[in-house]
Amino acid sequence: MDSTPVENIDWGLAASVGKRIARPGPRVTRYTADRARAELLDAAVRAEGPVREVTGLADGLAVPTAQILDRSGWIDAATRSMPAMLGPAPTESGDDGVDDGAAGADARRTGTGFTGKVAGVQAGGLLAFLSSAILGQYDPFSVDPETGQDGVLMLVSPNIIAVERALRADPSDFRLWVCLHEVTHRVQFSANPWLAEYMRSNVGALTGDEDDSVAEIVSRITEGLRSGKPREKGVIGLMQLLQSPEQFEAFERVLALGTLLEGHADHVMDAVGPAHVPSVESIRAAFDRRRNGPKNPLQRLIRALIGMDAKMAQYVRGKAFVDHVVDTVGMERFNTVWTSPETMPLMSEIGTPDAWIERVL
Template sequence: MTQASTAPQVVDWSAAAQIAARLAAPGPQAPRDELDALVGGLRAAAGDAVGHVLETTRMSPGPWGEGGGGALSPVAVVDRATWARANTQSMAVMTDGIGAVVAQVSKSAISPGAQLAGAAEIGAVLALLSGRVLGQFDPYSGPGRLLLVAPNVLQAERALRVPVRDFRLWVCLHEQTHALQFTAAPWLSGHLSGRTRGLVVSMARTSAELAKARFDKKIVMIGRSVFDALRGDGGTIIDGMLTHEQKSELADITAVMALLEGHADVMMDAVGPRVVPSVRRIRARFERRRDGEGRNTFDIVVQKLLGMDAKLAQYRDGAVFVRTVERTVGRDGLNAVWAAPENLPTAREIADARAWVRRVHG
């Protein structure tokens, strides 16, 4: 794991990790042999997915994505608490240096109490999210690693009543596509973290709401804004804190996140029924689950509070962008998006894919 520096942190990330892990629910129970089969099946699916993803996307992983055995990145099958802890570590790396700016603007050192307030906020949210994430590629842990959240995969399999081998491979196709995105475009992780850090620093310097808040409230608000910006979520509580320029920057960060999610969604289905025989049934049932089918009122409220509705919009907006570009210039033309930072779509272009095609392809 890449370590953040010893500069002042806006959040006590160690405490955030402990809080998130402690609050994360363990998930569904199963006999030991079933759990062993789940872990082994996920590892096998992650390996099987690589070749299919490379063939389908027509992307090259680049020199640092060509690991031993054809792997794009290390794979870790984890529980919810481990996923939550891993995310606090990645966020600490991505936000390194922001604490010094906040303290400078506030003309006051960041107290341990204020850091703990931010830790409690982010730890609690990560604990809730830990029950909803099937997998995640983490580009900020050394060369990157793929996390597969075993209890959530098990829970989804049971709820959807789909063939487990197909479902595990389908999930891994999505996550290995994310791994390929970052290995094919090795500048992407630094680009995203730099833009996010720049946005949050700008907010700390200009937000009138922050200026009027008590210092401990500033830290909680900054901590939450860090979390929201890292996830690329618009339409959250931070909207009222942003200037016009900052809203535009957040919208463009959100556009990149939409590209990443939409591209992975399209490619996982494009592999097709030859590889995942029940792919159409899985997609139909999964979309109904995303839309809230079978969820109780509490789950729906939590989903809204976590900004998951905005996240679902990213998947769908990004998928429409990818399909429209492919219909216009083909898959190889789409892959120009990974060539350089300036080729990433803006917020306007995510909604108007042909504008991206005109700008990039002429």
């Protein structure tokens, strides 16, 4: 089946399209915007100490300055980060062994061919949708312009303001609460530098252009259905049918890593929150109601297509895994999970944390 390799996406076009169609953020005065920016910068720094204390990670490392972005700024950052995460640029000779010259090489390298532009428009539409949903993000694949070090902590101010208004949360408390989660991601990656390459390599294996024909994919689905082998439900089960065994193994590793990272961050939020965020209980309750609340049909379709509901489940399953292991063996022994790819939990162990304890500890 023909597909556009991820490195051939026209990311410049994706950024342009995304920023053009992204919804505007909430109406705010200049005073409100400036105050939110100042509070988020301060909260990102204040969150570091409690996160490090609870996790036992990143002790002694410098505390970087967060980037406070609007939706367009996040789209620009995402289109710079995605090519870095998805791997190196293609070679200058075509896959068919025919050298089509510098123009053709440039088109592949920058994604400016026809397929690259089509993919760029599609990516721009996805980024526009996500730009209103992302509260914050730690990007291990971008370089901090101030320090020159890998990794950037980003907070999307208009989205944080929109959600705190919807939840009727205390703004200062909510901003610190969000920062606790995102700073935990920064600490995870900065304390364990191998995680970024582990993620990159598995995403690369997952998104690599297998160039399967339609017949091969149909045969794979048919064989999977006839085999009677147990499969996961929903999107994961579909991926199990559509992907090659090697791709699905990479998919499971990416999913397990994401589940661990999100669950660990949620665990830290709840462990740190009561001592530092006075209204944390009401924020958590309201946020969970919003997270699990009804969506309109279009939102449900988009969320299903891009796997956002699966991501929401990651928070719940991942937090349950971390809660159980930490309660059973303590945070210090839990931190063995960050040692190497071999100590990462398997997807089968996320729901049975005692199996991870038995295998690894």
